[in-house]
Amino acid sequence: MTDRPAPRRVVVAGGGTAGWVTATALARQLGSLVEITLVESEEIGTIGVGESTIPTARAFHEFLKIDQQAFMRASRATFKLAISFENWARDGDRYLHSFGTMPMRTWMADFQHFWLEARARGEAGEIGQYYLEHEAARLHRMDLKGDPKLNYAYHLDASLYAKFLRRIAENDGVTRIEGKIANVERDGESGDIAALVLEDGTRLTGDLFIDCTGFRSLLLGQTLGTPFEDWGKWLPTNSAWATQSEGVGDAYPYTRAIAHGGGWQWRIPLQHRMGAGFVYASDHMEAQPALDQFLATLEGRPLRDPFPIRFRTGRHRQAWVGNCVGIGLAGGFVEPLESTTIHLIMIGITRLLQLFPFSPDCAAQRERFNELSQNEIERVRDFIILHYHLTERDDTSFWQYMRNLDVPDTLRERMEAFAQGAQAWQSTNEIFRVDSWIQVLLGQRMTPQGWNRVGALMKDGRLKQTMEDASRMVANRVATMQSHQQFIDSYCAPKEG
Numbered sequence: 001m002t003d004r005p006a007p008r009r010v011v012v013a014g015g016g017t018a019g020w021v022t023a024t025a026l027a028r029q030l031g032s033l034v035e036i037t038l039v040e041s042e043e044i045g046t047i048g049v050g051e052s053t054i055p056t057a058r059a060f061h062e063f064l065k066i067d068q069q070a071f072m073r074a075s076r077a078t079f080k081l082a083i084s085f086e087n088w089a090r091d092g093d094r095y096l097h098s099f100g101t102m103p104m105r106t107w108m109a110d111f112q113h114f115w116l117e118a119r120a121r122g123e124a125g126e127i128g129q130y131y132l133e134h135e136a137a138r139l140h141r142m143d144l145k146g147d148p149k150l151n152y153a154y155h156l157d158a159s160l161y162a163k164f165l166r167r168i169a170e171n172d173g174v175t176r177i178e179g180k181i182a183n184v185e186r187d188g189e190s191g192d193i194a195a196l197v198l199e200d201g202t203r204l205t206g207d208l209f210i211d212c213t214g215f216r217s218l219l220l221g222q223t224l225g226t227p228f229e230d231w232g233k234w235l236p237t238n239s240a241w242a243t244q245s246e247g248v249g250d251a252y253p254y255t256r257a258i259a260h261g262g263g264w265q266w267r268i269p270l271q272h273r274m275g276a277g278f279v280y281a282s283d284h285m286e287a288q289p290a291l292d293q294f295l296a297t298l299e300g301r302p303l304r305d306p307f308p309i310r311f312r313t314g315r316h317r318q319a320w321v322g323n324c325v326g327i328g329l330a331g332g333f334v335e336p337l338e339s340t341t342i343h344l345i346m347i348g349i350t351r352l353l354q355l356f357p358f359s360p361d362c363a364a365q366r367e368r369f370n371e372l373s374q375n376e377i378e379r380v381r382d383f384i385i386l387h388y389h390l391t392e393r394d395d396t397s398f399w400q401y402m403r404n405l406d407v408p409d410t411l412r413e414r415m416e417a418f419a420q421g422a423q424a425w426q427s428t429n430e431i432f433r434v435d436s437w438i439q440v441l442l443g444q445r446m447t448p449q450g451w452n453r454v455g456a457l458m459k460d461g462r463l464k465q466t467m468e469d470a471s472r473m474v475a476n477r478v479a480t481m482q483s484h485q486q487f488i489d490s491y492c493a494p495k496e497g
């Protein structure tokens with residue numbers, strides 16, 4: 001029997017969502033195999049946005065044994081069943097990209113083929129009525145019981161969430177240090193990071209350094225000089241105004257993504273407030289008109305002054321270099337549209353746990369980590385470009401640019417496959433399922449020329465009947481649910497006193 005190895009010393013630089021998710025997961029999963037120190041600077045603070053998630057957050061919380069009710073209460077969270085895309089293909093359009101799963105499929109053909117067949121015969125309604133989450137979102141309903149169960153994600157207050165995770169991580173043995181990193185020392189021979197030196201002279205040495213310093217990318221970018229691949233030509237939005245405002249009316253169970261002339265705006269309903277932001281491309285819109293439009297369209301009273309954010313879309317091609325791994329914004333950023341960064345943080349840390357460098361020689365693990373991360377973020381990139389590119393809008397220079405974009409080949413291939421034969425697929429290591437692709441492709445008004453005609457073989461009105469049964473099942477199930485607001489009030493509102 002071998003002895004238990006000496007703990008690997010892990011230093012996490014940064015205490016935003018990425019930093020605390022990382023520290024919590026490493027501490028929970030690796031216990032005494034690691035010794036974790038997290039350094040963060042209150043003076044620098046966090047980016048202050050990033051409050052909408054996708055359903056994978058649930059599995060991640062389960063894996064960390066985080067109690068859902070406690071988490072939602074502490075983070076003033078609400079449920080998210082969909083994103084409402086407004087004004088995207090045409091001004092005035094609206095569609096929901098829900099987290100639903102298709103009601104039927106066969107090995108030969110996914111649901112959209114049967115639906116298109118039935119639709120062509122006038123025997124099917126809108127695609128959304130066959131998705132439970134779509135209908136629950138549309139009617140502002142929620143519950144956690146019943147069958148089938150809803151597939152949901154969360155809206156959360158990012159700073160409360162970081163505090164919640166911090167409590168867990170510190171309980172699990174993570175040491176938090178408040179301070180500003182002034183210098184990063186490298187090993188003269190290997191070039192690896194040797195220590196972080198704080199402004200007060202404290203020197204933090206470690207075996208593995210996780211860069212969670214946000215867009216600064218202090219370790220991976222600034223110190224190690226890891227090249228950044230800029231995706232600005234495909235995703236030119238690079239600026240945002242963000243604020244928090246009073247909620248107006250009941251919290252709805254979806255994020256709103258409302259397109260405007262130079263980008264889009266978000267609305268994220270939480271229990272105690274609304275998160276709101278206005279994303280735009282500075283080549284097509286100036287800051288002041290963006291702010292004016294943002295304030296003019298805000299529904300509730302702002303609770304803080306709007307603050308500007310500059311960002312760039314793209315990624316460091318290698319997220320793990322030497323003994324440094326970039327997680328969160330420090331590693332790369334696609335665009336907030338489909339709210340994928342928290343997912344990318346969680347999947348990044350899950351992957352790191354699987355490939356954790358217990359011995360110094362870990363080049364193969366590093367390579368695998370980088371390859372998986374690259375594939376995943378590129379598929380997210382393609383999916384987001386799709387929303388902008390597949391549009392009939394040409395009312396501003398921004399939409400003209402996006403419409404005429406030369407998209408990545410990987411996306412072009414998908415668009416052609418859907419346009420010609422209604423084909424859609426989920427690649428290995430891709431987060432977006434066929435359901436997501438078809439809801440967005442159809443929502444952006446792409447009409448397939450053909451589809452798999454296997455549904456035409458169904459005899460005696462069976463196709464029509466199947467469609468009716470599927471939508472009736474959805475409607476009946478939704479009718480048993482509470483309103484989302486009532487559900488939140490009884491399930492996870494803060495306790496009195």
Ligand SMILES: Cc1cc2nc3c(=O)[nH]c(=O)nc-3n(C[C@H](O)[C@H](O)[C@H](O)COP(=O)(O)OP(=O)(O)OC[C@H]3O[C@@H](n4cnc5c(N)ncnc54)[C@H](O)[C@@H]3O)c2cc1C
Pocket residue numbers: 013014015016017018019039040041042044045046047048049050051052053158179180181182212213214215216218240277279309311327328329330336339340341342343
């Ligand atoms: C406009 C916009 C909207 C977004 N919306 C979403 C969304 O809805 N959903 C989603 O999943 N993601 C969203 N994101 C991404 C989201 O912001 C990130 O997922 C999340 O906030 C994680 O950020 P982070 O922890 O990587 O960086 P940050 O929050 O920036 O944290 C960086 C940390 O590093 C510390 N730090 C930096 N430099 C130093 C130093 N020298 N010394 C010590 N500490 C230092 C800071 O103090 C801070 O603690 C959005 C991003 C943008 C730009």
